[in-house]
Amino acid sequence: MDRFEHVIKCLTTFVLQKHNGFVTRLSEGKTEEVISQIRRIVGSEISRFSETGKQIFSQIRKTNKVKLAPLLEAEGTDTSFSFLSSVRFTECCSVSEYLPKPEYRRRKAEEAVYEPDETSLPEMLEAAIRRFYEKHNIKCRKPTWLKVVRFLNYLWGKSGEGRLGIESLKKMGFTNHSSRQHIKHLETMGVIVSEGYCPVAGISKLYRLREPATKMFAEGRSHGVAQPAQD
Numbered sequence: 140m141d142r143f144e145h146v147i148k149c150l151t152t153f154v155l156q157k158h159n160g161f162v163t164r165l166s167e168g169k170t171e172e173v174i175s176q177i178r179r180i181v182g183s184e185i186s187r188f189s190e191t192g193k194q195i196f197s198q199i200r201k202t203n204k205v206k207l208a209p210l211l212e213a214e215g216t217d218t219s220f221s222f223l224s225s226v227r228f229t230e231c232c233s234v235s236e237y238l239p240k241p242e243y244r245r246r247k248a249e250e251a252v253y254e255p256d257e258t259s260l261p262e263m264l265e266a267a268i269r270r271f272y273e274k275h276n277i278k279c280r281k282p283t284w285l286k287v288v289r290f291l292n293y294l295w296g297k298s299g300e301g302r303l304g305i306e307s308l309k310k311m312g313f314t315n316h317s318s319r320q321h322i323k324h325l326e327t328m329g330v331i332v333s334e335g336y337c338p339v340a341g342i343s344k345l346y347r348l349r350e351p352a353t354k355m356f357a358e359g360r361s362h363g364v365a366q367p368a369q370d
Contacts, residue, residue, distance in 0.1 A: 143181065150177050189300060189347070253310040256292035257285055261359020264291075264330070264352055271328040279321075286312035287321055294331070294348050295356045302336075304343035322346075 151174055158165055164173050259265070268287070272279045279287070289311045294301055313319045325331045330352045336344035348356070 143185070147178055147181050150181065190298065191300060251307070253307065255289045255311065256296060257288055258292055260288055260291060261355045263359065264355040267355075268325070268328065268330065271324070275324075277324065282312070283318070283321060286318065287325070290322065290346075291325070291330070291348070291352075294346055295353075295360075299353050300345060300347035302343040302345050304336075307343070 154162065154173060154177060155165070155170070160166065162173060164170075260268075269279070271277075290308075290313070293303075293311065308319060308322075313322065322331075322333075326333055329349055332347050332349055334345040334347070336342055
């Protein structure tokens with residue numbers, strides 16, 4: 140709880156002092172609403188934080204260049220929250236010193252060797268996906284189905300989540316916008332969820348298996364010998 144309150148305190152200080160005039164409710168004098176939302180957001184993020192996220196922040200904490208708390212508290216955390224001069228985001232976010240350059244990330248993605256896993260999906264998961272396709276009259280011939288299988292097996296093999304850019308998706312067979320719509324279908328039916336990306340920084344979109352799909356994988360792969368995907 141001490142750490143929880145400390146995070147809220149840091150973020151509250153930052154938002155109130157460095158909002159650059161872009162928080163409408165602060166301009167309207169609704170400070171308590173803003174502080175309340177910060178608390179809700181921190182609680183929500185903690186509840187759904189992934190193991191990958193924890194590992195990343197663990198690495199950041201071990202990097203001497205990054206000092207997040209002193210950065211946010213450097214100008215005081217008194218309850219008056221006096222509005223000091225605004226700063227540009229690029230000047231205060233020293234985390235960028237830790238992240239590799241965008242070109243490096245893209246090159247690593249292009250050079251990565253991808254070995255497609257066409258193991259059949261768990262029966263319950265496959266049946267659920269095919270029902271969705273039939274209900275919405277979406278065609279899914281064998282080449283398309285293999286792309287879906289490779290994509291989901293990749294996420295399962297990465298402990299349920301992974302960042303995939305356009306080049307990585309192309310290696311799985313999603314070579315154009317039309318084929319990548321099938322990933323959207325998986326998200327619509329609740330098999331996966333996608334989270335933010337930043338092309339400028341070379342950070343690919345994060346895809347994560349949702350809990351029902353994870354359970355189907357866990358149960359399905361614990362029985363018998365997996366077979367190659369069938370049409």
